[in-house]
Amino acid sequence: MSTTPVETWQAVDGTTLGVIYPFAGAEGVLAVLLLAFWLIWHVLQMRHEKRELQEDVDLLRKNGNLERATKGDNLLL
Amino acid sequence: MTESLDALIVIFTEFYYWLTVVLMFMIHVGFCMYEVGVSRYKNRMHTLLKNTMVIPLVTITFYLFGWWIYWAFPYGIPGLTGEYPEVANAYLPWSENMGTHMQDRITGVFWAAFLLFSWTAASIVSGSLIERVRSGAFWMMAVLIGSCTWIIDAAWGWHADGWMVTELGYHDAYASGVIHAIAGGAALGALIVLGPRIGKFRPDGTPRNIVPNNPWLVTVGLFLIYTGFWGFYVACNVPMIDSDFIGSTPEGGVTFYTATTIYYTPTTLSAITFNFLLSLSGGLLAGYLVSRGDAFWTYSAGLAGIITASAGNDLYHPVESMLVGAVGAWAVYKIHYWVERRFKIDDAVGAVAVHGYAGFIGLVIAGFLLWGHPATAGYHGEATPITPWGNTIGAIIMFFVLGFLPMWILAKILNALGLLRVPREVELAGLDISGNHAYALDEAEVREATVAAAAEAKI
Structure with missing residues (x-):
């Protein structure tokens, strides 16, 4: 019993051997997983970026920080 | 070597390994840049030299005994837990095979490929200890891991006849x-004995972030490590071999040619090309999210993604490889900060996490995903299957038995002798203080001479 189509490397017919990855036959499911991973990543990244930019704006609007930052001072109050 | 096909295979293989060595050199360049970038300005030269001198020290010791260990230890400890293979005599430093030899074109390039792995193993340790370890202490540690312990583990678990492969079904x-x-x-x-850098932890025990002096050098270094990692992957394969040699040709059947892993189990270069890139991508994507876009951790997570998937990247489907890489990258980030807070471990570059935890997790995952696939080559007869317990025991042997324990003992000895850590005053002033002081004296002398010459010219 193996997760791949191979259980031994002894006496293998090299002319007919094809895929040897685990869970062969599940390529469609794996492609859907890849698609989902990719799309979810964009959603999470954009949410995070939106939150981070809002935090930046809030900080820059306080205590003259915007002027300080534009002069190159990164130590904001 | 008179048959043209045999000659072609041998010369191709010779050239193949030679190229991997050139590519893998970039790993060391990358580690040096990375460490220098991470270290503070006052420690840069010391940090650079500490890792650079790994090259000659590990090279000569690997020539003296490292390469012999690989061939002498696959069955255990020779004479104690396993027999001594006579073939190992060919790799003693006084053997004719350890030089230019028209009947042995492979030993030199194969030795060098393994040697570059040795540098890498030592380099990984190097980064975590920066800014407070004595160079002499680190160089002993480098020889321990680069020319002793890692090559023992390679003989046991990274050799087609290694006992961990044939008995445990270990696959890596x-x-x-x-x-x-x-x-x-x-x-x-080493870190447990060495302790954190001065200022790393606040009085309440929470960690401070010691900022790299040059983040750009850090990222370029990590890019170079990625690039060299290609060579590393390629060097882990046997590029071309016939099925008769590896015992895979059926009786009366057709001989076929294939690339194999180090275990003489068939794979393809396409497999590692797909899987290297997908596991890198999975690591980068997960690392970006979990670190909230932190550049240092995003780059490191790319590396962690590859490392986590590496145990099974000869076999995984690319999407499996990507998902494994993503899981590994996410996990090592979380574990790194948990260990840092809980145990006050100051790992300056996250090496324990990116390499140690990722490697450990990757082995365990491979045990499950490749469960039942043969770990052993065809010529072994009945196959030893890969199993979750075989790979987990293997992970424990790698991380704790051959990794943690010998280095902890060496660090303890060095510490007891007062040879492990630089004096407190030097750590505070910076490890480059003597060099910087000499430069300052030289500059002052030249300045005075220049002023004197200018005054004389006026006269």
């Missing part, structure tokens, strides 16, 4: 364990 095609878990474990063993 691209060295999640045999390089990364052991080096991460070794770094942890």
Whole structure:
């Protein structure tokens, strides 16, 4: 019993051997997983970026920080 | 070597390994840049030289005994837990095979490919100890892991006849364990004894972030490590071999030609090309999210993604490889900060996490995903299957038994002798203080001479 189509490397017919990855036959499911991973990543990244930019704006609007930052001072109050 | 096909295979293989060595050199360049970038300005030269001198020290010791260990130890400890293979005599430093030899074109390039792995193992430890370890102490550690412990683990778990492969079904095609878990474990063993850098932790025990002096050099260094990692992957394969040699041709059947892993189990270069890139991508994407876009951790997570998937990257489907890489990258980030807060471990570059935890996790995952696939080559007869318990025991041997323990003992000895850590005053002033002081004196002298010459010219 193996997760791949191979259980031994002894006496293998090299002319007919094809895929040897685990869970062969599940390529469609794996492609859907890849698609989902990719799309979810964009959603999470954009949410995070939106939150981070809002935090930046809030900080820059306080205590003259915007002027300080534009002069190159990164130590904001 | 008179048959043209044999000659072609041998010369192709010779050239193939030679190229991997050139590519893998970039790993060391990358590690040096990375460490220098991470270190503070006052420690740069010391940090650079500490890692650069790994090259000659590990090279000569690997020539003296490292390469022999690989061939002498596959069945255990020779004379104690296993027989001594006579073939190992060919790799003693006084053997004719360890020089230019028209009947042996492979030993030199194969030795060098393994040697570059040795540098990498030592380099991984190097980064975590920066800014407070004595160079002499680190160089002993480098020889311990680079020319002793890692090559013992390679003989046991990264050799077609190694006992961990034939008895446990241990599978680690691209060295999640045999390089990364052991080096991460070794770094942890050294760090526990060495202690954190001055100022790393606040009085209440929470960690401070010691900012790199040059983030750009850090990222370029990590890019170079990625690039060299290609060579590392390629060097882990046997590029071309016939099925008769590996015992895979059926009786009366057709001989076929294939690339194999180090275990003489068939794979393809396409497999590692797909899987290297997908596991890198999975690591980068997960690392970006979990670190909230932190550049240092995003780059490191790319590396962690590859390392986590490496044990099974000869076989995984690319999407499996990507998901494994993503899981590994996410996990090591979380574990790194948990260990830092809980145990006050100051790992300056996250090496224990990126290499050690990722390698360990990757081995365990490979045990499950590749469960039942043969770990052993066809010529062994009945196959030893890969299993979750075989790979987990292997991960423990790599990380704790051969990684953590020997390095912790060496660090303890060095510490007891007062040879492990630089004096407190030097750490505060910076490890480059003597060099910087000499430069300052030279500059002052030249300045005075220039002023005197200018005054004389006026006269």
